[in-house]
Amino acid sequence: MIVFPRYKKLVSLVPGGPLQFLDLGFSLDQIPRLREEFWEYAETGPQGETVWTLLNLKADEDGNGYINRQTGAPATDPRPGPHFGKPIEPQYAISLDKAVEPFLDQWIPLPFLHLAPGHAGGETTFRRGPANWCRGRLSRLPDNHPSGHTHGLTVVFDPAVEGDQPDAYHAALCRQDVAEGAEFGLAARIRNNDWFLQRDWVRDWIKDLYLAHLRSRSRRPVHEEHLEHHVEHLARYLTLLKALDRSGVVPRVRVIDPDRFQPVQVDLVLDIGNSRTCGILIERDESGAPNMSNGSVLELRDLSQPPHRHSEPFGSNVAFGTARFGDPNDWSLMSNRSTPAFSWPSVVRVGPEARRIALRSRREEGQTSMSSPKRYLWDHAPRRQEWRFCPETDDADAPELPVTSGPLVMHVNDQGTPLHVLEAGGRGLPADLRGQVADPVTAPVFSRSSLMMFLLSEVIAQALVHVNSPAQRGDRANSDIPRQLRRIVLTVPTAMSIAERKIFTAWAEWAVQIVWRSLGWEGAGTTGFRAPPQVRCEWDEASTTQMVWLYNEVAEKFSGDIGAAFSVLGRKRGSAERPSLRVASLDIGGGTTDLIITTYLDRTQGAAGVIEPRQEFREGFTVAGDDILKAVIEAHFLPALRAALEAAGVADAGEFLTRHLGKDYSGQAEHDRNLRVQFVDQVAVPYGLRILHLAETTPLPEAAGAAVTLRYDDIFSDPEQEPRPAVLRFLEEDAMRAGAAGGFRLADLEVPVNLEEVATTITNVVEPFLNDLGEVVHHHGCDVLLLSGRPSCLPAVQATVLRKAPVSAARVVPLNGYKVGHWYPFWTPGGRIADPKTTAVVGAALCALAEGSLRNFHFDTARLRPASTCRYMGEMTAVGQVHDAHLFFSGLDLDGSDEEELTATLKFSAPIYIGFRQLPLERWKATTFYHLGFAGQTAIQNSRGRLPYDVTLTYRRDPRAEDDDPRPGAQGNLRDEGVFEITEVTGVDGMPVQPRDLDLRLKTMREENGHWLDTGLLTVV
Template identity: 35%
Template sequence: MALNELMRFPEVVPLIPGTGVQFLDFGFSIDKHTPAPKEWGYFDPRTTLNNDKVPPCVRRGDEEPRGVESYAVDVKAIEQMFDRVWMPLPLLRREAQGFYRGPTNWARAYLAKLPEPDADGHQYRLVIAADTTLLEFVESEAYLAPSPGDTRNGRKFALPGPQEPVDWFFAEPWVKDWCLETFKEMLEREERRRRQFSFRPLTEEQVHEQMQGSNEHVARYRAFIDLLFSLDILPAFQLVDRVTEPRSPSIDVDLVLDLGNSRSCGLLIEADSEHLGTDITKAVKLQLRDLSRAEQVYADPFPSRFEFARAQFGRDHLSIRSGRSEAFGWPTVVRVGVEAARLAARRSGTEGSSGLSSPKRYLWDDDPRRDSWRFNVGGDEFGHSDYATGVMFTTLVNDSGEALHRISPDVLQHEPDRGFPAIRALYSRRNLTSFALAEIFVQAIAMMNAPMHRLRRPANANLPRRLRRIIMTMPTAMPVAEREILKKQAEAACDLANLSLGLARVEHDDDGHPQLLHDVQGQGGKGGPEVILQWDEATATQAVYLYTQIALNHSGDARSFFQSVRHPENQHDPVARERFRLATIDIGGGTTDLVVTSIGADGTGANVTLTPEQEFREGFNLAGDDALLRVVREHVIDPIRRRLREIGMGERADYALNQLLGADRGGITAVELVRRQQFAAQIASPIALGLLQDYEAYDPLLPAATTVRPFAEFFTPDSMPSADLLAYFNGELAKQGARDFKLQDMGFEVAPADIDRTVRSVFQEMLQALGEIVARYRCDLLLLSGRTSRLPAVRALIEESAALPAHRVLPLHLFRVGQWYPFRDFRATVGDPKTTAAVGAMICLLGNGQLQNFNFRSNELRPRSTARYFGKLDQSNRLHKADEFYDDLDLDNLDYELPEKPFEFRGPMPLGFRQLPVDRWPASRLYAIEYRTPADADSLNPLTPLKVTLERAGKKTTDKRTGEVYMDNPNLRIKRVEDREGRPVAKDRMRLRLQTLSQQQGYWLDTGILLGS
């Protein structure tokens, strides 16, 4: 379980106003030595349920009762009712004589009983959430939240003790009803567990019948609040004054994010206001709070999956009755990472589409969905759930997911519907990238302003943090078009995060163009965060290695390091010995990249400047997820098939599995589609990942015996497949004749040698090609990075290619980085190579003058296009010489124009590119060209072959902020179409669109299609 680290808070904790919902974590245990009551006695005679009484406490702990005791509430009763439930917390304003009557609706408490004690031995976790929005105080109205006057006067807020006269709070109708609904849900939960099937919700009369007194629900709540006070773990709170002028400036923070196809990770780097340099050891890992299991916080690389889900901090319909309609409104509409993966596993299959495995895979797809995105309700509701709209974020985007403030007035004149907020939630998969990124940015803003983060920097504990820059990495050979799309999506996400948090606003200039004005904590003059998309993942990985070796191990003497590791053949080459040539092969989940960089050192001794120059870069859409799919097919599904044949199904086993896990067919239902996807995500992928993790220890010189792992061993208690999914899978196979089959009773062979052959079959051809490049460039050293590089077959294939001697091939997960590395393992090694891209991007950022012993001119590293030969791809994504339409492309040259060279179009076809002039070199898919409509296909097909001419779609533009000249649209577009007789055809009857996936419907992790393609 990923629990947040605890800290000892001071007596008064400062909160920064206007930073959204802030969380504080506490831990405690209850035993005989705990100085708190374990039982409370109440006078609560049975009368009507809906009365306005508050049951008085007549006994605390072992005290003698001060009156008639109707019943007692113990700690178990508190846990039973409030475990993992958000409840209002009366953090009231302290006065000289007790507490003021409010604020009543700005704090919530969440209690979690842990399945096993945490590292400090605590049995319970308590999460306090505070809504830091200030509300003006009006004498004649309810006092619901701290006011600007409270911040000016330094007022403190705390939990009142049992002796304080605060029965008025427990008597608030919305508070009593909150307790009643919580009590009712507790009873229904117990009833459901006892009966093992669904039942009708309890009526008020039935709830009242099971109460010991008419207000037991309030009595338990009073006992809960008394327990929290008696444990003496909660500090007082104070809202920092950001109202009174002059205000101290905010502290700048940079976010470094590696958004991957499978996993992502990030870092926060806080600027030191007193020093120009940066202490790299103070970088902290980005944490994501699980909003549906608030005690859990994830700081390690997290899944890139996202799901549409409302973040709720209790019962909003009752909170509104307090008089505050927008309390605890989490602004974004998607959950990301581990939480999203868990929500996806709980889908019932009838609610509609609610998420994707990764938004980055679909940057090419700007088509609105045909059916609406829906909220994931975790299987709690039958039938379609609500449209994914209705939160602050969705009022800022239209139905396609475009940020409204970024749509030009000229566009709105022709398409006015694009200017309306989302109603039907038909968001394109491309724009969902900004949805997922906005959630990450909101979590980052909350984390860097959280008390735990600020109080660890005492000098600036009372200052707000401001997101200054967002640095994102990218695959080395990412197409220029997708690179620009990713940057625009990140910029839109950044704007939307700030708008939804109230940190920015939109105003329109005289000609109607929208302008985004940032006003961070009342500070004008500071613009919004800058998005930097400059360094690729392989290059960033090299920066980690170079920084460790040069700055730390050689105290800045780069030449000494270069001399110690230079290839013997390069020692005697007068040109090569002046520079150090470093290659990196980065194998992630979705892409494999190669970069060859030569590094020069200008200066003497340890006082040098490093100048990198990329000599070669390449990338392919073949990586870890492809190996995972192959292992799923050969080591998960094949054993299931064999087992089905053994129990008498014979060849029907193939048919049954293809029905369940194969491609779409006529009549397939929504439930079947979801169950297929859930099987891939919840069962097949975890088993395959478990097999691959076992295989990571494989040594061909010391082959291990084949073992069998039971089904249950591949899962943790939290990741165990749902009973509904297993029942569905077993039931469908039973219908086909496998009546005695139970998937959960199976075991799966761990045969490292067989898995090695499977992995080799995926990567052999590609790694041999990349090894050839490394050898031709006569590199001094080769780094292997990315999570997939831990597989033994990867290193073995590189060594077998004879690209370099084995001792010059360094898998980074074995590289000892030292104590500075934020994601280091207990051996101070990299451990998880996924993390090197984010950490390396941080070094590239800071290496420009902010790091001791490491002056690295990373700003001279510019992404380059690898598209040199362009044409039609075959089924295997190969571009043959005969199918080349354009050669010697130079898309990095802004003045370059495509040659007037038409190609023949005979029907829909994929278009792509490769870098080298050899047929065997792998190509990358980029576009699809097709008829605009079926009617166009019917009328134009008799006129084929059509002759199509392409052109560059963009024009040179100057960035107003940096002065940099760039191409405003890197795409290609159709310039002209002629029929076979040379007659012109309207070009809008054809469509050229980005499509980097071969399957239009989606990736296998999203469709669940495991067989047949």
């Protein structure tokens, strides 16, 4: 979305802070008529080279000659010889349209210079600098933009401070600028910026853009030496500067002195899901307390389309991408800055930008993107292929370079582990990360787990820019005081293993540390706006979702009267004197479905109302929205694709699809596997999401018999979202070779959708586990059941819950459409929650505020501590269960304080998964935990004739080690599930086997090669 904030005439910037942006809108056709005239001439330089100089002329008042704008004197020929001193006339003129053409959608350097204290003849004068701290990008807006503007100008400042005092020429801010509270403005007149135009790096940068523009419009080669006007690029650039000045929208700026003020502290609250991520920012008021009314939605700046800013929940997908603010040939390295100009402390993009840049990736030499790092927290293994940057342009020959450039990669090694952690001895590192080489990246084979740190680094960088942006500060109190990111609060799935939660927390802490190092802030100390934030990872998504409902009911509807609220919503239990409220929340996300049941007790003493939570039950299954999407693609998109292939003449369309989308096979080229992944991502998933959108917006009674036909143009109406041609050819060309003699075009594909059948598909996915969880809700006698997460919006999901309603139907509350007050940061007109994904992050913010900062609401969040659901552990079956006959350990008490060491022996003939469940029910779905397999091909060869092995596993858990975690910021009292170790292996012949022949490692995903969104593997029926 492109929105233009309102700015004051004098905008404040934070020196030494992150990049700061201005978004300015205006209409070119409202700029007074602009036509600049020029005269250029050549001289011989000191090395014998030809140097061209540009003069900007204007007609004098009596119309008898021209004035040189640089000097204000009559324009005369400056060249030695017979023409010296004779009047000159313009050689050519530049109109506004011609000025804009070469620079549209391109970053250009802007002479945003220090305003001199004196004035000459009433005209503003400027100092010579800073020369390389401001850039701008002009963009054409869509027709009929709501703002009424035709164009947008994005201006970015790099406020790094270099040196104490300015020289005659300086490239960046200096400390004297900060001490003076200096003001800066756009120097659009040639008499103020001629020295700037003479800088080689500026001239070369502008010339490159001009020549690229000419070549894009010409069918013949364009050679610089054949141009009629040799510095027309500078003439067009100068005319553009005057147009921007005349638009009246470019404000002046001043730098504040951040050391004069205590910064305003801000909490960043994040809910990072397997599918989508959501974030909000909470400012603390003048009392130092966080305040929900000071909350705002995290905004992502699209770095490759900078006018766009995204403030909705965004995809958790990541794509490696360079962050360039123009200057592809690095001319500005000659500007004499001592620090890198316009450096961005991240190498990945997230959300809409990640998806867009990944669309143009060919993946010929390595992977460039991934669906979600959260799925792979367990995987610390280096990748076989290097990670590559997505190409910067749509050019088919644009390179996909290895991820070895950028400030961040100087602080991690090839596996993605932070160097400073390794250099400190690796304390707090998981065992499989220790012993790595502490050298900067040369071969980027980052583990999939480490990409969580990369994702968080981008989100943190975006948050730093957002909270300190002039637009964000300008709308709030203390607008001239910098903002400090004080805390980062993260939510986690309810049943995430504690082992994974610790890994998640570690990557978050390391993300902060490497962003700070990339910005050069590692020595900032613990005060000031550059002090690093603390990371808190304490609350689960289902609990925080409950907080939204509980706060809205108690604090808003009952004005904080806990007794009255609990009397209406809850009941008395047992011999309790006061009624309590027992709430179950079912959070269906992209990757997990989580249930938590909590009893809320009224602990009010006097006038101060206090709510004490007591968690009764928690559980989570790895069946959720992604599984629904996959099932819909397989049941409704693939059959239509198969029918189209058969109609085109493909003899065995089922086998054709199985070979292309359903399996890996011997001899398959990596190129084809990459195209399969991209086909699923760029073609199948958009169709699947559109089908789910139809299912979500069609009530079940209307779905009966309802049929819709989806066409290619319906799905890809936005040209930017169309699949790459090579992805379409992946199926189209092979289809022709397989019998489609008349050709086969995916653009002609029609997908008939029966919405009643879609509802049945959804029900078949969710019914088994929803019935199990509903049984638990009924057993605990809950008062209310909340439904959250995007899939909970599907009528088929809601109907599945209601068919065996564990509470009365009136007490089942889908949070999609739940009515909330204006306090809700994602409030929409009508006052209803439009996207239940937002409830987890808002609830986490409430948890942070409930520790004494919420009116009418005090909540004891210390009791919402994480806990493991590991009680029964053993070998998993193919359908994800642990049968009693295959149990290793039962009745585990991970909340106990005693050290444990247990052993178990199992028969091993082939790789197995070890999992756990918390209920003494064989039918209960287990959580995948560890994988036991052969260590390599040599180990497999050694096993011939000696299987099955008798493998003795030792399980250890030391609660003291958990409390004494040496990692900075580590949270004590996280009772994790312990660790396994292979202590003895014996062959069937009775002879010992080296334990190292077997590999036992944490692995919480059953798929061998990864999630279906990353492998492209579907089930073709």
